[in-house]
Amino acid sequence: MAIPVVDFGACSLAQERAEERVEGEQLRALSEELRAAFTQVGFVFLKNSGITQDEVERVMDMSRRFFLLPEELKKPFSRGSFANNLNHGWVSLEAERLNPSRPGDLKESFNTSSFHPDIVTILFLSTDFTKAEVPDQHSLNSGSMAPLSVQLWPCSGSLAGFQETHASFFQRCRELSLRVLRLLAHGLGLEPDLFLRAHGLIGSDQNGSTLRSLYYPPVSRRPVKEGQLRCGEHSDYGSITLLFQSCDGLQVCNHSGEFISAPTIPGAVLVNIADLMQRWTSDRLVSVRHRVLLPPAGDAGTRQALAFFVQPDDQALVSCCDGSSKYPPVKAGAYLSERFRESYGQS
Numbered sequence: 001m002a003i004p005v006v007d008f009g010a011c012s013l014a015q016e017r018a019e020e021r022v023e024g025e026q027l028r029a030l031s032e033e034l035r036a037a038f039t040q041v042g043f044v045f046l047k048n049s050g051i052t053q054d055e056v057e058r059v060m061d062m063s064r065r066f067f068l069l070p071e072e073l074k075k076p077f078s079r080g081s082f083a084n085n086l087n088h089g090w091v092s093l094e095a096e097r098l099n100p101s102r103p104g105d106l107k108e109s110f111n112t113s114s115f116h117p118d119i120v121t122i123l124f125l126s127t128d129f130t131k132a133e134v135p136d137q138h139s140l141n142s143g144s145m146a147p148l149s150v151q152l153w154p155c156s157g158s159l160a161g162f163q164e165t166h167a168s169f170f171q172r173c174r175e176l177s178l179r180v181l182r183l184l185a186h187g188l189g190l191e192p193d194l195f196l197r198a199h200g201l202i203g204s205d206q207n208g209s210t211l212r213s214l215y216y217p218p219v220s221r222r223p224v225k226e227g228q229l230r231c232g233e234h235s236d237y238g239s240i241t242l243l244f245q246s247c248d249g250l251q252v253c254n255h256s257g258e259f260i261s262a263p264t265i266p267g268a269v270l271v272n273i274a275d276l277m278q279r280w281t282s283d284r285l286v287s288v289r290h291r292v293l294l295p296p297a298g299d300a301g302t303r304q305a306l307a308f309f310v311q312p313d314d315q316a317l318v319s320c321c322d323g324s325s326k327y328p329p330v331k332a333g334a335y336l337s338e339r340f341r342e343s344y345g346q347s
């Protein structure tokens with residue numbers, strides 16, 4: 001079944017507080033369209049969301065400049081380096097396996113997960129280190145280091161504005177996600193703020209929501225391992241995901257278990273249900289597996305995508321909203337950590 005396209009104009013971010021103003025028949029119709037799509041297909045394109053193609057391209061352009069840097073200049077920003085948010089930062093090629101039975105994904109990404117002022121963490125650097133280099137534990141223990149603050153966002157040269165560009169897009173995605181979550185509760189006949197109450201801390205270190213900029217480099221000139229993909233089969237972990245893509249390549253699993261290519265609709269946002277939302281709604285809304293294949297042989301193209309993974313607050317207890325015990329209650333933060341252990345290995 002094709003991915004439905006829904007006109008989100010009535011709740012567009014271009015309309016201030018539209019989510020409060022939309023009511024009556026309009027509210028019923030829009031939430032019903034979303035409910036039907038998320039029940040049957042798990043994915044929906046929203047057009048007229050208020051997030052424009054220009055905004056998307058600005059973020060992609062900025063992150064591409066980072067991805068094209070030599071490896072040693074990206075390393076200091078690696079995911080796992082930042083004590084207050086271990087998911088923030090750069091993920092190198094093949095570091096993640098979204099399908100753990102395949103080799104590492106042929107993609108790089110940059111996760112924007114934290115805006116905590118302490119993201120500028122104090123690290124200990126000797127004069128031998130360049131400013132953004134992260135010392136190893138031995139050097140730290142040797143005591144020969146002077147404290148110095150390290151910028152944990154790329155910011156020099158053509159990357160001036162990297163943090164602001166990503167942070168403001170994060171906030172736009174947050175706004176849109178909250179509108180979708182409200183409509184979802186409405187469509188399911190639940191209290192209108194049932195999901196919203198559990199997403200009050202997006203953008204803080206008590207919530208795992210993440211803007212992930214993905215870069216798929218050319219594969220035509222590199223050796224590819226058997227079974228390796230740009231992004232292995234998986235379902236997302238949290239409540240919902242917003243996805244913006246530069247070109248085709250995504251495939252979504254249908255009812256018969258076949259992966260069907262999803263189109264790219266410029267200016268539209270692709271939204272899908274993720275695993276915690278499926279648990280929360282006792283399988284009424286479905287979290288569907290998807291993947292990104294390698295490009296056809298000889299195609300030297302790159303691919304970019306922006307995924308905004310919406311995650312309930314770490315301490316939010318996700319339990320079946322119909323009162324059943326189909327899934328045991330789980331704290332959203334603990335659930336996310338477990339899923340990361342599977343995709344990044346135990347290291």
Ligand SMILES: O=C(O)CCC(=O)C(=O)O
Nearest residue numbers: 214231245250292305307
């Ligand atoms: O690149 C894409 O289009 C999809 C990426 C994805 O599904 C993910 O990172 O979870």
Ligand SMILES: [Fe+2]
Nearest residue numbers: 234235236290
């Ligand atoms: Fe995904």
